[in-house]
Each structure stands twice: as C-alpha cells, then as structure tokens.
Amino acid sequence: MFDLLAAESKRTWILYRRYPLEMFVGILMMGVTFYALLLGAQYLAGPVQQFGDRLDAVVLGYGLWMLVLMSMNRIALLLQGEAQTGTLEQVYLSPFGPVRVMLTRAVAGLGLSLTLSVGILLLMLQLTGRHLSFPAITLLPLGTVVLASYGLGLTLGALALLYKRVQEMMRLFQLGILALVILPVEQLEGPARWAGMLLPVAPGAGQLRDLMARGLPFDPGFFGLTLLNGTGHFLLGMGLFLVADRAARTRGLLGQY
C-alpha cells in the first residue's frame, strides 16, 4: 500500500507541476470568491471590526469549506474524468480494487488540498487583519472532518459511476457543505444538538471553531462524538460506493461516458 500511495503522490505532483496554471486559477478563484463574500457582508453589516469573533469563525469556516470541497470533489471528479478519457477500466484492472485506489488517490491529494486551504486561510487572515490560533490538537477534529469528506466523496463517486455527469449534484453538495460547515452545532441544545451531531462535517467544524476561534480547551467527549460521526459517514460512503460499483459492473457502465 505504501508503494501505491507513493506512486499516487508522484502522479498527482507531476500533473500539478506540469499544469501549474490550473492550480493557480483555482487559488485565485477561491480568494476572489472569499473577498467578494467579505465585501458583501461588510456592505450589509458595517465595517469588519464589528464582526469580532464571528469574523474569525467565518474565515475559519471558509477555509474549512474549501478543504471539504477539495477532498470531497477529488474522488467524484477523478472517476468522472477517467470514465471520460478512458482510463477508468485500466484502474479497475488493479488487484487493489477501485475503493482502495480511489482512497489512496484522495489521501495523496490531501497534502495538496491542505496546503491550498491553509494558503487561502492565511490570505484571508491577511485580508481581514484577524488571527486564528493553530494548536496541534486541532489536527484531531480536522481529521474527522476529512474522514467525513471522504465519505461524501465516495457517495458522489458512487453517483458518478452510475450517472457519469455529476456537476449539478456537486453544486448542490457545495451549498449543503457550506450549511454544514457554518451550522453552530457546538452551541445548540437538546434534540437539535443531537440531530446536528448526526450530520456530516458539522461536529468537526464546531469543535474546530471552539479550539481555533474561541480559544476553548480541547473537549475529549466532544471529540469522541466527532470521531464517531466522521467514521460513520466514511463507512456509509464506502458502502454506497460498493453498491454502485456492483451495479455499474452489472449494467456494463464502466467504459461508457
């Protein structure tokens, strides 16, 4: 598996190195989108200073949104692209099987997604003149967010296997993810809190806000729930992908676009 991860990392890096313009345009688009959002918010709510801690949460939320989107979309876009260009069947001929190959690809792309997300986050902090704390413990809830993102990615991948074109669905997912990232699950009470804890990404994003924007201490109990949430959504995504994989092979859809 290490060799596969190393080979996938090399392939990902070669493609980005050889076509840097695509990455540059991607970063620029994300930066511009955030700046436009910020200007819009300022117009509605007054100067930046009046946002206070909420602005920290917004900046963090935006960075997190980008990370989830990149992790989630990678699997679906890879599947769709490979079906389109005609390499998907070669990937399926691997004895590792499609799930392991796709997840290895997702992990190989994680370093790049993280670099881009942190880069955008730093750019946004510069633009807003705010700062966030980055204690090492934040990696734990961040991990659960990534795990849930992969679950969502596998779900989108399952749809891509069966229906090929998933751009529209991805747009819908993007809005849904934005709602999940900003949902203040950590501040909810009673049944609403428990319902929020079942949703993907939301609990991890909530704990990250506690740690990074509010400077609260790490809560192991809350982390246990976010870990359960991330693992559950990951397994759910994998299950859906396996069902779609079987259906695609039965209907002979792998080589079609």
Add this chain to the structure above:
Amino acid sequence: MTTLQVRNLRKTFHSGRQHVEAVAGISLAVEPGEILAFLGPNGAGKTTTIKMVAGLIRPDAGEVHILGRDPHRDGRALRDVGAVLEGNRNTYWRLAPEENIEYFGVLKGLKRRVARRRSLELLHEFGLDDKRGVATQKLSRGMQQQVALAVAMIHRPRLLLLDEPTLGLDVNAAERMKGMVKRIAAGGQAVVLTTHQLTVAEEIADRVAIIDRGRIVAEEGTAELLSRFSGDSYRIELGIAGNGFDRQQLARLGATANGGSTIDYLGSAEGLYRVLELLRPAPILKIEKVEASLTDVFLQLTGRPDGGTKEASHV
C-alpha cells in the same frame, strides 16, 4: 494449467423495455503461449466477453477462471491479467510513457523499484527509449498503442486481452504490433484478441473463435478452419495464354478462365483430371489448391461482412 477457462458465459443488457442478449452461453479455453482470435461482426458480443473475462462486466451466468481464480470473486486473479481495451486511451495522456508504465506497474501490485526497472526494459524493447519523457498525448497513434501494450505487460501477466489492437494503426505500426503479440505469445503468455481485421487473425492467431449474436459459431485452429472451408478449389497456371481450348466446355466442367493463363476450378479431384485433359497440350506451370481466407469463412458463417463500421481498416 489452462490459462483461461470460460464456461457458459451469459449476459443480457436491459434498457427500459429493451433486452439485448449480448452473450448467450460462450465457453472457451486458452492455453499458455496460445493466441486466440475472437472474430465477429459489430455487436456480436466480443468486447462484452473480453470485459467479463477481465472482471469489468458481471456475467448473468457462467464462470471465468484465470489460472483457477475467478476475477469476479478474487481480486488476485487480476494480477495475471493485462488488457488493452478498444475505444479507451488506456494511459494518462498528460504523463510520459515512462511515468505511465511505472505508475500502472505499481497499480498492478509491483514494488516501485521493480516497476521503474520494468518500465525502462519495456521502453527499450518497444524502441521507445527516446520517447520516454515525452507526454503521451504528443506521440503518434501507433506509439500510444505501444505504450498501452507496455502498460498491459508491465507485471508480466499470464493472460493478455487485446481488444482491436491494430485498429487505427498505419501499416508499419500494425506490423510492429503483430510482431510484438507473436513475441509475447512465444514467451509463454496466453493472448486473447478481438479484431475486425481478419488478415490480422489469419496471420498471428493459433486458434480462431467466430462469434455471432452472442454465440460461438466456429472455434478451431486457424489452419484447420481455413482448410475445412477451402473445399476442392484449385488454380491451374498455364505456360502460355491458352486460346486453343473450349471455354464453354471448361465452364461445363466447373472451371473458369481468368485472363489467358489462369484457370480456376471448383470440384472433385476426378473432375480436375478431365479439365487437365481438356487443356492438353498447353504446358502446365503450376496446380495449387486454393485455400479460403478467414474473410470467406467469416462470410459463410455469419452471412454478412465483418461490419467494420467502427473504423476503416488500414491493414
């Protein structure tokens, strides 16, 4: 051990109320070092069969065993399979051939070090050393197909599946490809190939399976099949333009004069002597039994041309 064993494979595709029976009970076996050509018109079920063998399409019924392992149940079976699939690029066009071959080697289960070494060996073997660093999309169609073959062979599979390996290649590239396939089989690997180009099958296949409407209508050694369908057909070459014999009488015996010095005869061996008697005293240079081509066999069995509408044949 038999490399590939296929028993009673069946597949029907459903689209709305339409049901298309693509494969209707195909059985075959391929031994190590053997080249089996799978021939059939468009929509006959060739590619579906190949993909069911490779584990890419699930059969409704039947069994596939590659060296005793079922690719639909045991992923390890795929360690012994390499494939070049028609209509697919098979490789990443943005990567160079060396990067492609090395990457797919790891994907097939090789260590990176081994994949790198094999990649260089294959590039050398295929005469692509000087193209190893060029983006695959910038190579000629023939070279891209060679890279795809190298990708399929990186892990030394015992079974190689080639779906239309010479389609779209110019004469030289097709000749190179045929030579490579023959060398691969000579090395002990079993090869199953599909082709519309019957001359390709005739030249390199040890055995031919003709498939029509999802069923195998003929399967035997290429030479035996051609011989069986050749019948009693002879060609007589004369030393001079034979104007001195009665053409009408020749026709009554079942012979036709092609030009002045060649006579074609279809009939029994006894009848041949009657034709020769009629030709006397013209000097006879050669009498040969004319063999049917795979095209003739194909036409006779399927009752239609090879339906090569996917792409015009260049060979």
